[in-house]
Amino acid sequence: MAESWVIMVTAQTPTNIAVIKYWGKRDEKLILPVNDSISVTLDPVHLCTTTTVAVSPSFALFRIGCGLMGRYQFSCVFPFFSREIRARACDVEDKERGIKISKKDWEKLHVHIASYNNFPTAAGLASSAAGFACLVFALAKLMNAKEDNSELSAIARQGSGSACRSLFGGFVKWKMGKVEDGSDSLAVQVVDEKHWDDLVIIIAVVSSRQKETSSTTGMRETVETSLLLQHRAKEIVPKRIIQMEEAIKNRDFASFAHLTCADSNQFHAVCLDTCPPIFYMNDTSHRIISCVEKWNRSVGTPQVAYTFDAGPNAVLIAHNRKAAAQLLQKLLFYFPPNSDTELNSYVLGDKSILKDAGIEDLKDVEALPPPPEIKDAPRYKGDVSYFICTRPGRGPVLLSDESQALLSPETGLPK
């Protein structure tokens, strides 16, 4: 095997945000949750991880390329992922180039990987979920593993729990499973991304001075100390999961919004019931909730649902484009950018929502009227870092265009 060919695979995998939350493990090592959870996959056009994995008989070592997000985290999970996928590897043949890797060769071959996010890694936008899912998916394709995405999700889960939900588009359920080895704790698709395609998602990335408790530490402390968590996991979430699946299948936005908001709030409630208490939301998060609640109440039917993960960022899911445009007007009224920030770098992603909202420049932001449902509405300049407009999106895909690969097809080193 002194040949110098390189075989590569490049994959793109989305992030996801839970609408029924995962919080608490029943098995720390296998990452088995105390309850089912449901997420919506975010459009990879705006938020995704791209990962290239390459193999060559000339590679002497496992290498993680430069430009890699979460290099340390990747190094930790890679040996496990690699072992699991190698165990499922099959023969790979490139007849055109006369290359053949037989199943047993995978034991001896080294791989190179490189990965990057098209969004800021440190902003608390579930980058590890997309990253770990992408690594498992790319390795599986490279090694010609025949497992379907649900089976792969059970591997990704062991890198980071919520990563398992990034193996599908649309709405995804992570079934907690029952068996002790965790093999039935995996993700399944509830509906694909075309099923409910008028939803619009606006993420408010909130400025924060606080250092947050990591979700791994946080959920361990909640499991150990909260007297409310078990009641939530055993009595409340199972019913909500059924109701949420129903709401999604029926595109019943009122029920969807009610369940999403209530479950986000209850997740933060059990964080607060932890000793010492965990606060992920800050005053800005509270103000965003208040803005949405007041608007929803003034209209009479929910226009927007909100959900917050282990940080102060708000993920706002609007019923349709019209509601999203109105929401963006309200958000920009309350949270105008700092004077040194351009609108173009303040509202990212699908900028057509800005156009729908009739906002072309910062003057339009300045001139926004206060939302009529709130008296004496103050403005909180600078409390939001930026917004991202997106929508529900597809699951992992292979990128066949070699120009999108992050490693050189000749050397297997970062381009």
Next chain:
Amino acid sequence: MAESWVIMVTAQTPTNIAVIKYWGKRDEKLILPVNDSISVTLDPVHLCTTTTVAVSPSFALFRIGCGLMGRYQFSCVFPFFSREIRARACDVEDKERGIKISKKDWEKLHVHIASYNNFPTAAGLASSAAGFACLVFALAKLMNAKEDNSELSAIARQGSGSACRSLFGGFVKWKMGKVEDGSDSLAVQVVDEKHWDDLVIIIAVVSSRQKETSSTTGMRETVETSLLLQHRAKEIVPKRIIQMEEAIKNRDFASFAHLTCADSNQFHAVCLDTCPPIFYMNDTSHRIISCVEKWNRSVGTPQVAYTFDAGPNAVLIAHNRKAAAQLLQKLLFYFPPNSDTELNSYVLGDKSILKDAGIEDLKDVEALPPPPEIKDAPRYKGDVSYFICTRPGRGPVLLSDESQALLSPETGLPK
């Protein structure tokens, strides 16, 4: 009865702060709670209501004097309180002045009342608890009702639930009761104020831009929508009540602090689990909790307990004077006063704690070192309005010195 004599009673009643919280009514009209609660009575020297009630055959009308806190609230509860106490009234005789009011006369007589707080009413410091308890207590003394303070507490409870706990000093339990008419839902003393007299209490009155949900509305919405409240009330609080009584009786500060903090956090957790969610604590409240938690952990045993009611103010209970002085140093480090504020109006109440902390003026505040248990500790100037240093205190008393009366002994009108 065309005579012109005036008979008056002046009473002083403390506020209280719950260490096991009351949140949720099982009967809105009778104000019957979903669980027992336990409070500590605050020293009336620093926080109390003084109320004078007067009666005269010459009074043509029920009058509420000027300078009265919560005039509107008083007008609402007065008819009920008055009816209840009149039903329990006995003969009153002032032999010296040759005055006699027989039991049946009370039906026809009108009373004047005046009341004032020795602390800011709007600051969210349980002014209605002290005010209502004081009114019931003063009326009972005026009308020579023979009921003991527990029996009076069942009347005060129907003005504002937590008022019933202001009829005793020290630590007080409000027993939720069982019977339908609410007659067994009343307060009893756990221990008096001398039992655990080295505790020191520091209240941080937190600046807030937010308008808060009233506790009446808030608890109704929690009862109607929270899926966690019933579990808390039925499964968690009953055990905590037993543990808390034990901790208080044994002066076991570690258990006391653990239970106090956990129960405050759980109360705010069920508020967050309400639809729409209720936020009483803000970023400043969170920072105070973080300061206390980090310090307690760095020492290894709790030095200070924290508890928050339906607002952002922190009530901090220190194990002893030494811990209180250290706490005050830390609090003044994080939350120095605005530059236009004098120390004298920034730290109120028992100023000897300031002396113990070695702080004489604002220069000493400026020079405070950052608490060693926190790296890169920032300072949040102006986020606290002021501090009040106090301690556990006594229950209601009559003030016999006529100079302390709020009504004129000649006219029965405000002095």
